[in-house]
Amino acid sequence: MKKNEKVKLIREIEKPIKIFGKQLKITRVVLILVAFLIYFVSLYYETRSNTPLVLGIIPLVLLSFTLILIKNRILYIGKYNIECSNAGDLYITKLKGSCPKCQGELKVVKKLNDQFVICKNNKEHKFYLQEN
Ligand SMILES: [Zn+2]
Structure with a gap:
């Protein structure tokens, strides 16, 4: 089975992610997640309870996904994808x-x-994805 052929996919849906009517930027997402992380860690030092540490896993997981998105420019989530433009704008695409x-x-x-x-x-029909 060969999968050396490349195919190009078309963006069927391209929707900017907006919050309160403003385009969401990747840098903003990183800053918010880091702020949450610092908040939970400082809360842990203050309270010595494990709850903030458990809650801190959420921004940590989201942050690692964000870093993958920065690196790969695209994140595949089931049918839809999150794409990051060169300017750092986030889009939902299909x-x-x-x-x-x-x-x-x-x-x-x-x-x-491996991504194909x-x-x-x-x-048996396998191809490599040609990046746009
Ligand atoms: Zn086929």
Whole structure:
């Protein structure tokens, strides 16, 4: 089974993520998460209770996802993706494409560090994703 072929997917949906009518920037997300993290850590030192540490896992997990997003510019979450533009603006996108072999619907699959596109009709139809 070869998967050396590349396919390009089209953005079917491209929606800017806005909060209170303002475009959400990746730097803002990082700052907010870091602030939450510092808050929970300082709360732990103040109270010596484990609750802030447990709650602190949430911003920590979100922060690691954000760092992956900064590195890869795209994060695949089921059917939809979160994309980060060069300017740091965040978008919700949905990628769509058809299989060059059978015109079947394509979907992005991610396994560890390997990322590829497979055909829904036939799993043997594997391709590499061509970045836009
Ligand atoms: Zn196919």
